[in-house]
Amino acid sequence: MSERRLRVCALYPDLMNIYADRGNLIMLQRRSEWRGIDFQLISSGLGDRLDPDAADIYYIGGGQDRDQKLCAHDLAEHKRDDLHAAAARGAVVFAVCGGYQLLGSSYQLRDETLPGVGLVELHTVRADGPRLIGNAAIEVELDAGARRVLAGFENHGGRTYLAGAADPLGRVLTGHGNNDRDGHEGVRAGNVIGTYLHGPLLPKNAWFADWLITAALGLPTPLSPLPDELEDAAHAEARHAAGV
Ligand code: GLN
Numbered sequence: 001m002s003e004r005r006l007r008v009c010a011l012y013p014d015l016m017n018i019y020a021d022r023g024n025l026i027m028l029q030r031r032s033e034w035r036g037i038d039f040q041l042i043s044s045g046l047g048d049r050l051d052p053d054a055a056d057i058y059y060i061g062g063g064q065d066r067d068q069k070l071c072a073h074d075l076a077e078h079k080r081d082d083l084h085a086a087a088a089r090g091a092v093v094f095a096v097c098g099g100y101q102l103l104g105s106s107y108q109l110r111d112e113t114l115p116g117v118g119l120v121e122l123h124t125v126r127a128d129g130p131r132l133i134g135n136a137a138i139e140v141e142l143d144a145g146a147r148r149v150l151a152g153f154e155n156h157g158g159r160t161y162l163a164g165a166a167d168p169l170g171r172v173l174t175g176h177g178n179n180d181r182d183g184h185e186g187v188r189a190g191n192v193i194g195t196y197l198h199g200p201l202l203p204k205n206a207w208f209a210d211w212l213i214t215a216a217l218g219l220p221t222p223l224s225p226l227p228d229e230l231e232d233a234a235h236a237e238a239r240h241a242a243g244v
Contacts (some may be wrong), residue, residue: 004039006213009077010054011099012063012071013043017154021061021096023200027209028057035223037213039055046074052085056216058091060099060199065109065126068098072114076101079115087119092216093192100186100194110200118191121164124166129155136197137242138185149173150205151238153170153199160196162187169195169224174242184242191215206231 013136027038044050050058063071075083087093087176093103104122107114116123137151145215162168165174168178169186176195177185186195193212195201202209210223 004036005040006032006057006217007040007042007055008059009050010043011050011058011060012045013061014045015067015071016061016063016099018062018064018177019099019155019198019200020209021186021198021200022095024096024202024209025059027200027202028213029207031209031223032077033225034226042212044079045104046070047078049088050079050082052089052091054085055091056122057087057094057212058083059096060093060102061229062097062099064098066139067121068102068107069109071108072097072116074115075117076115083117084119086171087190087192090191090218092212093119094212095194097154097156097196097198100196101156101160103187103192103194104160107158119192120162120187120194121166122160122162122187122194124158126158132159132176132180134175134198135238135242136177136185137239137244138170138175138177138197139173140170142188142208147238148194148207149244150197150198150201151207151235151244152201152204154196154197154198156196160187164166169193171174173244189191199238203231204234206235232239 015198101124
């Protein structure tokens with residue numbers, strides 16, 4: 001862990017990048033480098049080993065069901081133990097939509113069940129109902145007493161259900177969230193975070209990018225402020241689109 005270098009490992013960057021979710025990586029890079037923090041991006045694709053000590057953030061973007069199938073089996077067979085090891089030492093695991101669905105125990109796709117990595121207690125079911133699509137906003141409390149809003153866009157057929165001690169990332173203000181029923185969105189277990197929100201999420205919620213960097217590097221104090229007029233405008237626009 002270094003305060004001067006952020007190491008990010010993107011899992012399956014060629015397959016899990018729907019809705020330009022790779023913009024999340026660019027956001028992490030820019031906001032690190034603007035503070036003089038070196039940024040290093042590595043990737044781990046199909047068949048590759050995952051080094052549990054090589055990154056401060058492990059990132060999985062969203063994906064179509066067919067691409068998820070390839071990744072789900074690869075993740076379970078080749079990377080499960082190492083991803084658990086990374087999370088256990090406090091690395092951030094940040095997963096969006098299709099990636100989020102793979103953090104749990106399984107993704108039931110009609111007559112096929114895709115394995116998850118079992119990092120958090122949740123499962124996902126591809127129901128027959130309509131896809132859950134639209135702008136969305138959730139209220140999160142990542143640090144005690146500090147409630148903030150994340151705004152983004154969701155488009156998923158799967159419904160996710162948390163179990164056991166799993167906590168949602170946030171409370172749905174507007175949109176569908178995990179399953180359109182219980183008002184929960186995403187999951188958070190320490191530094192393991194999953195969400196259905198695209199956008200890409202981080203360019204629309206710059207404060208959350210900073211929170212991830214701070215958590216990943218274990219920084220004792222918040223990062224120095226940046227001139228965020230454009231980022232704040234993007235956030236306001238995303239909130240406006242979601243009606244919050
Ligand atoms: N394929 C998954 C679903 O439809 C995830 C989609 C996504 O990543 N946007 O539920």
